[in-house]
Amino acid sequence: MAAADASAFISLRNVDKYFGDFQALDDVSLDIGLGQKIVICGPSGSGKSTLIRCINRLETHDRGAISIDGVTLDDGAAARAVLRNNVGMVFQQFNLFPHLSILENLTLGPVRARGLDPQKSRELAEYYLERVKIPEQIDKYPHQLSGGQQQRVAIARALCMEPRIMLFDEPTSALDPEMIAEVLEVIEELAGSGMTMICVTHEMGFAGHVADQMVFMDHGRIVEMAPPDTFFSKPESERCRTFLQQILRH
Amino acid sequence: MSFRRLISPFALFPVLAFLGGCSGNWGWYVVNPSIPAGRRNLLFLLDGLYYTIALSVTAILISIILGLLVALPGLASQRPARVINRVYVELVRAVPILVLILWVYYGLPQVADISISVFWAGVLALAISDSAFQAEIFRAGIQSIDRGQHEAAHSISLSYVDKMRFVILPQAIKRILPALGNQLVYMLKMSSLVSVIGMEELTRRANELVVTEYRPLEIYTVLVLEYLVLILVVSAAVRWFEMRMGAADKR
Ligand SMILES: Nc1ncnc2c1ncn2[C@@H]1O[C@H](COP(=O)(O)OP(=O)(O)O)[C@@H](O)[C@H]1O
Ligand SMILES: [Mg+2]
Numbered sequence: 001m002a003a004a005d006a007s008a009f010i011s012l013r014n015v016d017k018y019f020g021d022f023q024a025l026d027d028v029s030l031d032i033g034l035g036q037k038i039v040i041c042g043p044s045g046s047g048k049s050t051l052i053r054c055i056n057r058l059e060t061h062d063r064g065a066i067s068i069d070g071v072t073l074d075d076g077a078a079a080r081a082v083l084r085n086n087v088g089m090v091f092q093q094f095n096l097f098p099h100l101s102i103l104e105n106l107t108l109g110p111v112r113a114r115g116l117d118p119q120k121s122r123e124l125a126e127y128y129l130e131r132v133k134i135p136e137q138i139d140k141y142p143h144q145l146s147g148g149q150q151q152r153v154a155i156a157r158a159l160c161m162e163p164r165i166m167l168f169d170e171p172t173s174a175l176d177p178e179m180i181a182e183v184l185e186v187i188e189e190l191a192g193s194g195m196t197m198i199c200v201t202h203e204m205g206f207a208g209h210v211a212d213q214m215v216f217m218d219h220g221r222i223v224e225m226a227p228p229d230t231f232f233s234k235p236e237s238e239r240c241r242t243f244l245q246q247i248l249r250h
Numbered sequence: 251m252s253f254r255r256l257i258s259p260f261a262l263f264p265v266l267a268f269l270g271g272c273s274g275n276w277g278w279y280v281v282n283p284s285i286p287a288g289r290r291n292l293l294f295l296l297d298g299l300y301y302t303i304a305l306s307v308t309a310i311l312i313s314i315i316l317g318l319l320v321a322l323p324g325l326a327s328q329r330p331a332r333v334i335n336r337v338y339v340e341l342v343r344a345v346p347i348l349v350l351i352l353w354v355y356y357g358l359p360q361v362a363d364i365s366i367s368v369f370w371a372g373v374l375a376l377a378i379s380d381s382a383f384q385a386e387i388f389r390a391g392i393q394s395i396d397r398g399q400h401e402a403a404h405s406i407s408l409s410y411v412d413k414m415r416f417v418i419l420p421q422a423i424k425r426i427l428p429a430l431g432n433q434l435v436y437m438l439k440m441s442s443l444v445s446v447i448g449m450e451e452l453t454r455r456a457n458e459l460v461v462t463e464y465r466p467l468e469i470y471t472v473l474v475l476e477y478l479v480l481i482l483v484v485s486a487a488v489r490w491f492e493m494r495m496g497a498a499d500k501r
Contacts, residue, residue: 056404056405057404058401058404058405080407083407084407088405088406089405091398091401091402091405093398095396095398095399095401095402095405096402097399097402097416097417098421099420099421099424100416108406108408108416108417109406109407109408112408112409112412112416113406113407113408113409113412114407154402157402157406158405158406160406161406161407
């Protein structure tokens with residue numbers, strides 16, 4: 001058993017996750033302090049998505065323990081409350097609600113899950129749309145927006161829940177190249193505001209700016225974890241070195 | 251929508267009249283609107299329209315709710331819930347509608363010690379029978395919604411009910427609207443079976459008039475036309491509604 005870090009805001013202890021017989025996470029332990037930024041990279045299928053999806057219980061882990069703010073994640077009401085009050089997520093495919101306007105996309109969670117009144121929710125939506133720099137799109141529908149704009153709306157939708165942790169699963173992988181920068185800029189600003197973040201991405205320039213810790217995963221395991229300067233200059237494992245070479249060649 | 255589609259049933263009238271005339275059996279007078287007796291007969295027949303529509307619309311509303319309630323366990327991850335869904339769908343689909351109508355009207359009052367009107371017996375039987383199909387339609391419609399929508403709803407902590415109500419069902423219902431329209435048409439036709447327990451809808455009215463007038467050919471021809479017009483109008487309305495939804499989608 002890895003020793004628990006008392007100061008950790010998010011803590012994963014020896015987490016295993018199986019899909020049928022296939023082990024997607026293998027003995028993963030990770031501690032993340034409040035305000036820390038973690039960037040996860042690794043080859044496709046290495047378990048990066050599964051890891052962050054276990055943190056907001058889109059997947060349920062099979063062994064080990066995950067806790068957020070001291071609350072162990074399980075099927076109980078306490079775990080649901082801690083997720084609702086703390087964790088936001090941004091998906092690769094945006095997953096906006098296509099039948100709802102941007103405003104409705106942003107206020108649905110605050111009104112229905114947080115119980116805020118519509119007026120307050122609207123103010124929240126306006127504030128966060130301003131933060132992601134598209135306040136003028138509030139009455140449009142998702143399909144009327146570019147990919148970059150849609151992803152920024154998705155970020156604002158998560159922020160409207162006023163989480164303390166944001167999970168990003170390859171937020172720019174589905175975007176046309178010219179739209180990647182605008183989304184990364186928004187995420188970087190968010191990082192600067194003190195948000196705790198776990199971000200899966202292969203945008204290494206961005207990772208170097210933002211990350212406190214880089215994590216490299218392979219075959220469901222955390223193979224390497226280091227601050228960006230050490231991580232990029234002298235990766236310890238052969239697998240990580242090869243991976244970085246492949247990524248940085250582009 | 252095309253005018254030709256709407257008038258096509260009327261084109262059938264002279265054809266049938268001609269066939270009848272050829273065999274020397276066609277008697278216009280029974281349903282001739284220009285003479286008092288024919289007018290009275292026509293009004294008597296048309297009067298059944300109210301119950302045909304009332305039966306079908308009430309039954310489809312109930313069957314949609316029932317179907318949704320049956321579809322949801324079919325989508326659950328727990329096996330027992332899915333088994334309940336399968337058993338209901340398979341059982342209900344196996345019973346002929348006519349048999350269900352007879353059983354609900356004559357059998358149910360004895361089993362449950364209640365009295366049930368002809369109208370509600372018909373509605374109940376039609377609704378139960380259709381709910382199995384509705385359940386399958388809903389299940390397919392909900393399953394066609396991208397998994398990412400469920401995940402996004404989860405990520406903003408919506409409850410299951412809120413997720414269904416605000417995210418999944420509005421999108422699913424839009425997709426299954428054509429199928430729901432088909433079910434309504436099917437229901438309008440099947441409501442004719444409720445005539446066997448004495449519901450005064452279109453078919454029953456026709457049967458009663460045949461008994462008094464002895465003119466089955468003319469009266470049943472009018473009955474055919476009544477259903478044709480009704481169903482073409484409903485189909486057109488459903489298509490118009492779909493088009494409007496589609497247009498709203500492209501705002
Ligand atoms: N729902 C699932 N059912 C079965 N296998 C899955 C499922 N989700 C992920 N996997 C498998 O788990 C492994 C890790 O997936 P994932 O975490 O998505 O990898 P990554 O995000 O690093 O590309 C992959 O081999 C993938 O095929
Ligand atoms: Mg992934």
